[in-house]
Amino acid sequence: MGYLTIGCFASLTGSMNYDFLLRLSKAAQRKGHRVSIWFSGNGSSSIKKGQKILKDYSHGEKHLRELISNGVEICVCESCAYARGIMKEDVIEGAKWSAMHWFLSKIYEADRVLLIGGE
Amino acid sequence: MKVAVFVSEYRCNLNPLEYIPAEKLGFILVGNGVYHAVLKENYQDSPILQQKGDFYVLLEDLETRGCETDCINPKVKPVTYDDLVDLIFYEYEKLMWLQ
Numbered sequence: 001m002g003y004l005t006i007g008c009f010a011s012l013t014g015s016m017n018y019d020f021l022l023r024l025s026k027a028a029q030r031k032g033h034r035v036s037i038w039f040s041g042n043g044s045s046s047i048k049k050g051q052k053i054l055k056d057y058s059h060g061e062k063h064l065r066e067l068i069s070n071g072v073e074i075c076v077c078e079s080c081a082y083a084r085g086i087m088k089e090d091v092i093e094g095a096k097w098s099a100m101h102w103f104l105s106k107i108y109e110a111d112r113v114l115l116i117g118g119e
Numbered sequence: 120m121k122v123a124v125f126v127s128e129y130r131c132n133l134n135p136l137e138y139i140p141a142e143k144l145g146f147i148l149v150g151n152g153v154y155h156a157v158l159k160e161n162y163q164d165s166p167i168l169q170q171k172g173d174f175y176v177l178l179e180d181l182e183t184r185g186c187e188t189d190c191i192n193p194k195v196k197p198v199t200y201d202d203l204v205d206l207i208f209y210e211y212e213k214l215m216w217l218q
């Protein structure tokens with residue numbers, strides 16, 4: 001099995017890129033691959049807990065919690081989060097809080113690297 | 120080097136491809152990029168499908184847009200998320216997100 005690391009740079013809840021990230025990560029993890037996700041830029045707001053589930057509306061938190069419980073490593077850029085008024089205590093339990101070196105180490109270690117971005 | 124190019128928009132800039140020294144390109148159409156697989160403009164295939172390479176379209180994103188599989192351009196192979204994972208790990212080495 002392989003290791004896929006994904007950087008999600010500019011995706012907010014409701015973004016198709018973000019939905020794609022969640023589904024691809026789930027499929028790779030289900031097939032036995034190791035997966036890690038790095039959120040920065042606007043993507044850093046995706047890990048804020050307390051997201052309300054509204055009918056017919058995109059929702060991320062439940063999927064992120066499921067990925068974390070299945071062993072997917074999820075980390076948010078602390079600078080990008082602070083810049084958006086998101087504090088460490090706001091983060092979904094199990095998600096990591098670090099700086100760019102975390103993602104660089106994953107890029108170095110992984111077999112495949114995908115950077116998803118653009119809004 | 121084998122490069123998988125993810126295309127997530129219907130309008131996108133192909134210039135970056137000129138700088139990619141790939142021996143093989145695989146275009147993976149996702150999100151609104153799936154429209155490249157089913158629409159024509161002035162009776163012509165999308166500029167993406169006129170590139171040299173293999174073409175894949177994500178079935179889930181196609182079906183959520185109401186497109187039928189029988190209107191997929193014959194150059195393009197429909198794939199699921201599971202197939203996509205296999206392409207990423209076993210068919211291509213580098214991954215690129217085209218905006």
